[in-house]
Amino acid sequence: MKGKLLKILVSISFLFFSTSVFAAGKLNLYNWADYTPEDLIEKFEKETGISVTVDTYDSNETLLAKLQAGGGSTGYDLAVPSQHFVEIMIKEGLIEKVDGIKDMPNYKYVADQFQGPSFDPNQDYSTPWQMGSASWAYRADSYSGNGSSMMEFFKPSDEVCGKVAVFKSPEEVVNMAHLALGSSFCSEDPNEMQAVMDLLIEQKKCVAVYSSEGINERLMSGEVIMHAHWDGYSQVGKWEGVDDLTYAYPKEGVVGWFDSLVMPKGAKNVEEAKAFMNFVMHPENMAMLSNFAAYANAIPESAKYLSDDMKNATNIQVPDGIPVKFGQACNKESQALIDKVWTKLMQ
């Protein structure tokens, strides 16, 4: 009888002690979907002998929730949050300080204005990945407007009403509404948020779908003509065959973002992660990122490695005089207002 019990207990204890064993020379990268070029990973593996595993997420919020829930045991060595989420993750103690980023051999390639950015002034936590903006794009073959005002998107003309699609997450949408209305991001003013809500509810009558996935497919099939979009991703859509896809740079501005590599708390392969950070900052490798995802980067010298397609990419060139306003980490009050607006919109 006792023997049996022991056996049971032993087998149960295996359940608890089966922690994963990490062999040396491995790297677990957690990145946005469609954001990691295969050839870049292969090149890194070839040069360093480190084997890389890539997992993907669909939003900053998903990444944050994962890190919060994981409590230092997510198993990821690197992740790629946007500027304001780097700030949040530092504040919440979710990412590790990385020693000697400034001494990394390839750090010298980073443009001056991106060294020690406002969200990480001493460059203790992050190295640059890619940057771009959020706004909206339209099929110029089916739409007569020219994308010069944010209101074209929020108050669609009859021509496109019912063929408009919006991101599924409140963050960028609310920020775009702020741009359209001339109010500031993370507003805590109930009257301003009421105006945002009214605008979004008015727009909803013409919205076919709220989704942040399959954007280019939806535009290609003609299911929608106007879609909330990212500059680089819309360029990729153009390359993939939506020839007339035009990214709007409205006079009110676009929502800017800047993604960086950071190391989640409890990362096991610290040296490998640092090697990757350094690797990515090399102009040739950074150019591979841009050539793949069509976003701009913080390494000026990468320009000479850019593909011809990328050099002629019209959707990612910010016209003169168009402001790029970077998203911020909102405080509790304004976050609560945003949630209320969104819940009201979706109720």
Place this chain on the structure above:
Amino acid sequence: MNIQGENKTQNRILSLLPLWIVIGIFMIGPLLVMAVVSLMESNVYGGVHFKFSLSGYRQILFDTNLFDEIEFNPAYLIIIARSFMLALAATFLSLLIGFPAAYFISRQSDRVKNILIFLVTIPFWTNLLIRTFAWIIILGKGGVIESSFNFFGLLDEESSLNLMYTNSAILIGLVYSYLPLMVLPIYASMEKMDLRLLEAATDLYSNRIELIRKIILPLSMPGIIGGSILVFVPCLGAFIAPDLLGGGKKLLLGSLIQFQFSYARNWPFGAAMAMFLLALVILVLIFNARLNRKHREYANQK
């Protein structure tokens, strides 16, 4: 009690131990975590403060408006009611399709029966997400349905049937996903049915409708109830079909909970909502148990 008897009970407890441990670790444990989280204070960037608070539950009914005044807030009740209606509709439709299908299968020869049941279970081999995506290709603009309409000249190239992003699209997705869960239990109870009863009834001049109403329906009732529960419960919390096929324009319980854990970063409210959903499901199950008991009593009386 003699020693052997005691040994027997001991044996029984011990042999059930693994089951209890599995239930404890994989069911009770997570539920407890959820219950505890639902009673905490939310942290603005996700996670919780370890401080007791009922705000998660209060938020289901009451809310401060944009101007910070407390007011009754029907938003979540509307969402809950919508989920309920949708789940009910999906269950009803599944029953409408599943019942005749199960009857048809149960009346085939053994060989055909096995093949048909096998076919019913095949969709489960593929991930639900992928199967739901397939419906986008079927229903979408220029999709399978529209292009066949085009082919037969029923629809010109430019116009669209607008099948996607509607409530009907959500319903189609839900019914498709959970139909097998309706067919299988009904089939199981029909298979056991004594066919001689049907023969006897026909011999006594009962017509087809009476045959179904008085014999087939009562005898397959346990299967119908079981199948309905199996379809209703997951539909109540579904968020894949509403999101992908419905266009995510209106929140349902499942998507509301998901929203709290991701974008809204209000874990306690999300957990409270999940507990609420759990309570709803338990209510449905209790209702089901009573229905079953009544049915059994009714059968015994006969």
